[in-house]
Amino acid sequence: MHRREFLVRSATAAGAVWLSSNSILSALADQTLNRKFSAADTVTLGSTGIHTSRLAMGTGTVGSGHHSHQTALGVQGLSYLLLNGYDHGLRFFDAADSYGSHPHVAEALKHVPRDKVTVLTKSWARDASGMRADLDRFRRELGTDYLDVCLMHCVTEADWTTQFRGAMDVLSDAKQKGIIRAHGCSCHSIDALRAAAKSPWVEIDLARINPIGAYMDSDPATVIEVLKEMKTAGKAVVGMKILGQGDLRNRQDEAIKYALSLGLLDAFTIGAETKQEQEDLIHRVAAA
Numbered sequence: 455m456h457r458r459e460f461l462v463r464s465a466t467a468a469g470a471v472w473l474s475s476n477s478i479l480s481a482l483a484d485q486t487l488n489r490k491f492s493a494a495d496t497v498t499l500g501s502t503g504i505h506t507s508r509l510a511m512g513t514g515t516v517g518s519g520h521h522s523h524q525t526a527l528g529v530q531g532l533s534y535l536l537l538n539g540y541d542h543g544l545r546f547f548d549a550a551d552s553y554g555s556h557p558h559v560a561e562a563l564k565h566v567p568r569d570k571v572t573v574l575t576k577s578w579a580r581d582a583s584g585m586r587a588d589l590d591r592f593r594r595e596l597g598t599d600y601l602d603v604c605l606m607h608c609v610t611e612a613d614w615t616t617q618f619r620g621a622m623d624v625l626s627d628a629k630q631k632g633i634i635r636a637h638g639c640s641c642h643s644i645d646a647l648r649a650a651a652k653s654p655w656v657e658i659d660l661a662r663i664n665p666i667g668a669y670m671d672s673d674p675a676t677v678i679e680v681l682k683e684m685k686t687a688g689k690a691v692v693g694m695k696i697l698g699q700g701d702l703r704n705r706q707d708e709a710i711k712y713a714l715s716l717g718l719l720d721a722f723t724i725g726a727e728t729k730q731e732q733e734d735l736i737h738r739v740a741a742a
Contacts, residue, residue: 490740491508491714491739491740491742492508492543492739492740493507493508493542493543493544493736493739493740494507494509494543494545494736495507495508496508496545497721498720499572499603499636499658499690499692499720499721500657500658500688500689500691500720501657501688501689501690502603502635502636502657502658503635504572504602504635504636504690506545506546506571506572506602506721507543507546507572507721508721508722508739509544509722509723509724509735509736510544510546510547510548510572510692510721510722510723510724511535511536511539511544511546511547511548511723511724511725511726511732512524512548512694512724512725512726513525513532513536513547513548513549513550513553513555513558513725514548514549514550514552514553514555514725515699515700515725515727516699517550517552517553517554517555518552519552519554520551520552520553520554521553521554522553522554522725523725523727524553524555524558524725524726524727525554525555525558528558529557529558529561530561532555532558532562533558533561533562533565534729535726535727535728535729535732536558536559536562537562537565537566538729538732538733539726539732539736540562540566540571542733542736544736545570545571545572546571546572546574546723547559547562547563547571547572548723549573549574549575549576550575550576550607551575551576551577551578551588551592551607552578552607552608556575556595556596557595559573559596560595560596560597560598563596563597563598564597572603573596573598573601573602574601574602574603574604574605574658574692575592575601575603575604575605576604576605576606576607576608576640576660577589577605577606577607577621578607578608579606579621580606580617580618581618581620581621582620582621582623582624584621585620585621585624585625586624589601589604589625589633589634593633600632600633600634600635601633601634602634602635602636603635603636603637603638603658604625604628604634604636604637605637605639605640605660606618606621606625606637606639607640608640608642609639609640609641609642609643609646609650610641610642610643610646611643611645611646612643612645612646612648612649613649614639614646614649615649615650615652615653615655615656622637622655626655636657636658636690637656637657637658638650638656638657638658638659638660638690639656639659639660640659640660640661641659641660641661641662641671642662642671643671644671644672644676644677644680646671647659647661647671647672647677647680648680650684650689651680651681651683651684651687651689652683654687656684656689657689658689658690658692659684659690659691659692660692660694660723661677661681661684661691661693661694662677662693662694662695663677663678663681663693663694663695663713663716663719664695664696664698664701664702664709664713665702665708665709665712666698666701666702668695668698668699668701668702669695669698669699669701670695678716681716681718681719682718685718690720690721691719691720692719692720692721692722692723693719693721693722693723694722694723696713696722696723696724697709697724706735706738707738707741707742710735710738710739710742711742714739714742
């Protein structure tokens with residue numbers, strides 16, 4: 455598809471609202487659409503200095519209660535999938551306590567150089583003692599001395615940066631001690647996303663974005679405005695729900711092109727469930 459044809463189609467999916475709202479960012483998007491992408495491209499996550507792959511391997515499709523579609527594959531099954539991605543240049547493991555995926559990631563880490571992969575995980579702790587306990591447990595479960603990224607999982611409160619300051623301070627201290635390399639949050643409301651954009655503490659945000667607004671914090675145009683604020687502040691933005699938790703399963707090329715065209719995402723995470731799905735995703739990114 456030609457670039458101009460894609461931009462016209464994107465307009466009907468709300469993307470053009472952003473593209474027309476800011477001439478500088480519009481030019482950036484045009485430049486972005488002119489280049490070739492690879493899932494294995496090395497990207498830098500905001501101002502953190504962390505280098506990883508453009509595509510993260512998600513382990514939490516419909517993830518809750520220490521279970522997900524990926525963990526249902528078993529420790530060997532999911533670790534094999536992560537290692538297959540590694541063999542194709544993917545260096546970003548996206549885990550979470552609530553997905554129950556730590557043992558699966560730990561098994562994969564036994565077979566790759568630790569410093570060659572980025573391990574991101576997420577905690578539901580909302581106070582200092584809970585976060586300290588999680589950091590100790592997570593490192594044991596993952597079999598690693600440090601975590602590359604630890605996020606506060608699924609924040610929804612507009613005042614979360616004040617209400618959960620105790621947990622945030624623990625993560626700040628952990629970064630100073632080398633226990634983690636970067637901290638941030640995953641947002642599940644537009645008010646929480648706006649608070650994250652304004653908080654100097656947030657280094658990395660996991661944000662829901664797709665062209666149809668499926669499972670997002672608000673409509674795409676509204677979310678994009680907040681993500682622009684994040685990028686201007688030097689934060690890393692990692693996209694999630696790129697395929698709308700399955701709602702865009704028959705429109706994957708459109709969704710991937712949309713994510714790449716925004717010029718706002720440092721990386722994005724998608725959870726595959728088979729080797730074929732994973733390699734198909736890698737191919738689609740390259741063909742975008």
